[in-house]
Amino acid sequence: MAKYSSKEMVLNMGPHHPSTHGVLRFILQTDGEMMVKATPDVGFLHRGLEKIAEKVPWQSFMPYTDRIDYLASVNCNLGYALAVERLAGVEVPERAEYLRVIAAELGRLGSHFIGFGALLLDLGAVTPFVHALRERETFNDLMEMLTGARLTHNYVRIGGVSHDLPEGFLDKCREFVDHLEHEFIPEFNDLISFNSILINRLANVGVITEETAREFTLVGANLRGAGVPFDLRKDEPYSIYDRFEFDVPVGRGKFGQRGDCYDRYWVRVEEVTESCRIIRQAIDGLPGSGETRTRLPKVFKVPEGEAYVRTESPRGELGFYIISDGGKMPYRLKIRTGSFSSITIIEHISQGVMVADLVAIIGSLDVVAPEIDR
Amino acid sequence: MSREELIAKLNAALEGWLDTNEQARTMPNNDIMIVLRSESLLEAMGRLRWDSAFEFSVLMNHLGVDYKDRFGVIYNIFSPSLGRKLTVKAYVEHEKPVVHTLESLYRGINWYERETYDMLGIVFRRHSNLRRLLLPEDWEGHPLRKDYVYPESYGGQDHSREDLLDSCASGKTAKGDSDG
Numbered sequence: 001m002a003k004y005s006s007k008e009m010v011l012n013m014g015p016h017h018p019s020t021h022g023v024l025r026f027i028l029q030t031d032g033e034m035m036v037k038a039t040p041d042v043g044f045l046h047r048g049l050e051k052i053a054e055k056v057p058w059q060s061f062m063p064y065t066d067r068i069d070y071l072a073s074v075n076c077n078l079g080y081a082l083a084v085e086r087l088a089g090v091e092v093p094e095r096a097e098y099l100r101v102i103a104a105e106l107g108r109l110g111s112h113f114i115g116f117g118a119l120l121l122d123l124g125a126v127t128p129f130v131h132a133l134r135e136r137e138t139f140n141d142l143m144e145m146l147t148g149a150r151l152t153h154n155y156v157r158i159g160g161v162s163h164d165l166p167e168g169f170l171d172k173c174r175e176f177v178d179h180l181e182h183e184f185i186p187e188f189n190d191l192i193s194f195n196s197i198l199i200n201r202l203a204n205v206g207v208i209t210e211e212t213a214r215e216f217t218l219v220g221a222n223l224r225g226a227g228v229p230f231d232l233r234k235d236e237p238y239s240i241y242d243r244f245e246f247d248v249p250v251g252r253g254k255f256g257q258r259g260d261c262y263d264r265y266w267v268r269v270e271e272v273t274e275s276c277r278i279i280r281q282a283i284d285g286l287p288g289s290g291e292t293r294t295r296l297p298k299v300f301k302v303p304e305g306e307a308y309v310r311t312e313s314p315r316g317e318l319g320f321y322i323i324s325d326g327g328k329m330p331y332r333l334k335i336r337t338g339s340f341s342s343i344t345i346i347e348h349i350s351q352g353v354m355v356a357d358l359v360a361i362i363g364s365l366d367v368v369a370p371e372i373d374r
Numbered sequence: 375m376s377r378e379e380l381i382a383k384l385n386a387a388l389e390g391w392l393d394t395n396e397q398a399r400t401m402p403n404n405d406i407m408i409v410l411r412s413e414s415l416l417e418a419m420g421r422l423r424w425d426s427a428f429e430f431s432v433l434m435n436h437l438g439v440d441y442k443d444r445f446g447v448i449y450n451i452f453s454p455s456l457g458r459k460l461t462v463k464a465y466v467e468h469e470k471p472v473v474h475t476l477e478s479l480y481r482g483i484n485w486y487e488r489e490t491y492d493m494l495g496i497v498f499r500r501h502s503n504l505r506r507l508l509l510p511e512d513w514e515g516h517p518l519r520k521d522y523v524y525p526e527s528y529g530g531q532d533h534s535r536e537d538l539l540d541s542c543a544s545g546k547t548a549k550g551d552s553d554g
Contacts, residue, residue, distance in 0.1 A: 042507065042508065043506075043507060043508035043509060043510070046508040046509065048517060050493070050518060051517050051518060054518075086402055086403050087402050089402075214431060214432060215480070215481045215482060216481055216482040217432065217433050217434070217480065217482035217483075218482075230454075235457075305401070305402050306401060306402075306407075307401050307402045307403040307405070308401075308403065308405065308434070308435060308450045308459075308461060309403055310434065310435075317434065319434060319435050319450070321435055321437055321448065321450065323439060331439075332437070332439045332440075332518075334435065334437035336434070336435040336437075340485065340486075341482055343485075344482055344484060344485045345482075373508055374508075
């Protein structure tokens with residue numbers, strides 16, 4: 001009788017795999033259905049953005065920031081603009097601040113739809129993904145109205161935003177937000193969030209404790225899912241976020257242990273409602289008229305110095321460390337992204353899980369590949 | 375704790391480890407920056423990490439910089455108990471850039487240090503897995519160095535082209551020669 005070998009098997013997942021969210025590769029060591037280790041291999045989308053930044057003038061780098069996180073490009077624009085403004089001491093008109101917040105929170109909505117939608121798709125639930133994608137479509141339409149582009153918006157400028165509002169935008173935006181809060185989210189939750197199959201797939205899977213999350217420098221919804229109530233919009237308010245009232249959802253172990261995949265999923269679903277609240281307040285507070293952009297000198301130079309400015313993007317802390325030597329271009333620009341820290345933890349938490357659960361873990365961390373590779 | 379108090383405390387606690395040429399200073403975003411001597415980086419960062427008066431337990435960001443005559447390694451750390459951010463910098467010589475890894479203090483730094491190694495060629499002593507991260511293993515050179523020469527070809531593919539980025543920045547028309 002043939003003996004069964006119990007040798008470890010090495011499998012390749014990706015770079016082209018439907019559930020790796022972009023071009024991302026994992027080298028899996030498996031023992032039957034159990035995972036011994038999953039090692040991420042990244043760099044397939046490396047475009048050298050940090051090198052490009054050293055070669056283009058300050059304003060010209062803005063379109064490149066769109067490409068850091070293609071699901072929420074306005075948030076990346078905003079992070080870069082804030083960093084340069086802080087270094088150069090540029091003031092932003094009041095109206096532009098509100099427009100930025102509206103655009104950034106819409107970006108967060110759009111990103112979360114794909115974030116939790118794709119997680120569900122990876123787990124085999126196709127219908128909810130299509131529901132989320134339908135809302136993303138409305139988001140795309142709104143952004144097209146506002147910025148002229150559906151994916152790489154390039155809306156924020158150093159010192160303001162590129163255009164003022166188009167006619168009828170605010171009404172549509174308000175309608176969208178009301179629809180999300182009162183129709184989409186309750187319907188979505190009834191459809192899938194409280195579905196017992198989904199709960200079984202996500203609860204108690206890929207648990208990240210508060211301590212591990214801190215050690216691996218997790219940020220954003222992943223950190224909050226582990227039970228740490230840390231949100232830069234609240235704890236270190238930038239732009240005008242201190243004027244708005246909103247809550248910071250944290251993981252509480254809703255259906256299992258705190259910090260499991262379900263908690264991270266649920267934090268994102270709850271953040272949709274919070275973003276809706278912020279957008280509504282920003283629309284109400286928007287000044288009736290005024291400048292939307294500060295005039296910058298034709299040859300824009302940033303005084304010598306360095307600063308690290310971080311903002312809360314949909315994938316967590318998005319930081320720009322900028323060193324200027326007083327010239328027309330950055331001397332060094334470092335982009336710190338949320339996905340980069342999320343991916344480092346996968347090697348650690350994938351030890352000893354089922355092979356099928358790895359997909360849930362990757363999806364729940366909401367990793368976007370270009371953000372890792374830049 | 376006010377900024378002045380914290381700076382005084384930092385100066386006292388890190389005495390002997392600080393770079394004597396540069397004082398603690400405030401950055402444009404109101405962070406405090408201190409400069410450490412690169413050979414005492416591990417001890418000094420250990421103090422900042424574990425001392426109950428500081429507890430800078432969160433690593434926000436790490437990067438390396440090429441200053442042409444030397445390299446810099448920069449760590450942005452955060453203390454949840456103090457609610458304060460700190461930027462720590464250390465200079466490394468250009469010829470043989472070596473600095474001790476901080477993996478024992480911040481587990482998440484592994485990939486950051488790999489990226490710095492990949493992009494700038496700064497070697498992290500006793501790093502557990504110091505391989506290239508974003509570029510292919512057989513890539514030559516470290517792109518974020520200021521004296522980096524763009525490769526003419528890779529893997530048998532020709533990559534030579536007019537250097538568009540440089541000509542864009544200087545406002546001239548595209549030239550045939552590369553900046554080298």
